[in-house]
Amino acid sequence: MPLRKVILLLNETAAGKAALDTALDTARLWQSHLTVLHVRVDARDVAPLAGEGLSGAMIEDMMVATEKESAVRAHDVRVLFEQAVNTHGVTIGEPRSGVATANFVSVAGREEEIIAQQARLADLTVIPHPEAGQDVSSSDALHAVLFDSGRPVLLAPATPPASIGRRICVGWNGTAESSSAVQAGIPWMKKAETVRILTSEDYQRRGPGAADLAAYLALHDIRVEVATFRAIDKNVGAGLIAATREFGADLLTMGAYSHSRLRQLILGGVTRHILENSDLPVLMSR
Template identity: 55%
Template structure:
């Protein structure tokens, strides 16, 4: 993925949304791309089947009204944040969700859709070059974590996770985590858009995490074909934790972005035993591109 033209940014609430908007704005400017901001408002009518689960009609009606009220509140807050953001950044053009879109000029749109976020966002992501999500540890009842995993598993496109705090400047130093898997290969392809214009690129690998497949040096050679100069460094686990070792290696490189494959092991195994994907989601303080 070298030519980025459309970036999807789902905002379920305002939690960690400002940092995601700033990162999306930076990406749109960098690539001359369109930033499609999307808020999915739950449909309270989906609670109707609960009437058959032991709840009375009156109780279901109350739940539907409460859900509608909360949905309206979140939609209003997200739209107000969007309006404040575009007012503060007049250099990005606001356009309707369906365009028209000027070529090679940064644009932004806002759209509200009704339904299940875990279904709508992956569907929209399939026709986006990548999906940018706010950091999932919002601590709010509405979290982007479910959206993140839905896109990872059901869109066929990369996910970029914004940092918790508003980032400063463009991405200049890119780390690519490599273990030889198909997931790592997909992340490598997604990272090309940033690696092509980065000041420095490093391929990180760990003997304890390497699978059968191409080596880190093979990745360096592949990047060279694309005109990208990179080095490769093997990092050790920290406290027997590969995720901690990867985090430390990124800090040693002063990286702005980490690209990595997600869930080389099953998600269930990672949730129970932990894993590199889970550790990175919980602890990364830089922009992370993940792909499956």
């Protein structure tokens, strides 16, 4: 199924700019409609955080300051959107068949709640890469889409990719999560120039192997090659990233959190390593 609706969660950071470029390239590739969503802080959420000992007037001042700051940020993000749309040759307006279009929406609320809800009626949601020094495992927006939307997510790289979806790697380990990612990736694979399945004894779980996946994709008229990679210093995620670089991939599709998120947070894991270290777009599902 082709991608018809893409959502991008946009903030004013440098990573947000890279994600915007990635999302616009995706919209052009699929001639789809891109909704750029900016979530402002709801001033009403400030009051419970103010704590005791503050007068009503002080809390009201804090709410007014929050609204002003949010309005300035929303304006800056909209300017960023309009500039990027012009650069990428995407039309601002309502969805139109055969044309890449985009619109900008700014709403107040809790970011993780709004993006998860909106993602449920989108073919793909693009999330910016975490800023340097941030822990991607604490990204509420990313995990809200993964765990609460039922839809795939594309983690944009920290810098805009030169291309997306021409050379695709599939990280396969036989799990239900990787199966879901394959389904999300099939439309991309049909467009790709070449596809490689990456498999490893250190990564494989109980379930179908890479050869089984290759046979399944052949039924969809997708011809693939299979390559084995090895963990680097016992780190499967590092080995997987090295394999994508060796292949010159511009998209990695893989399942997210075959182990629990808590276990990966405490002990580390393939998903966490990929999210924190990958320098190419990652299409994830679970």
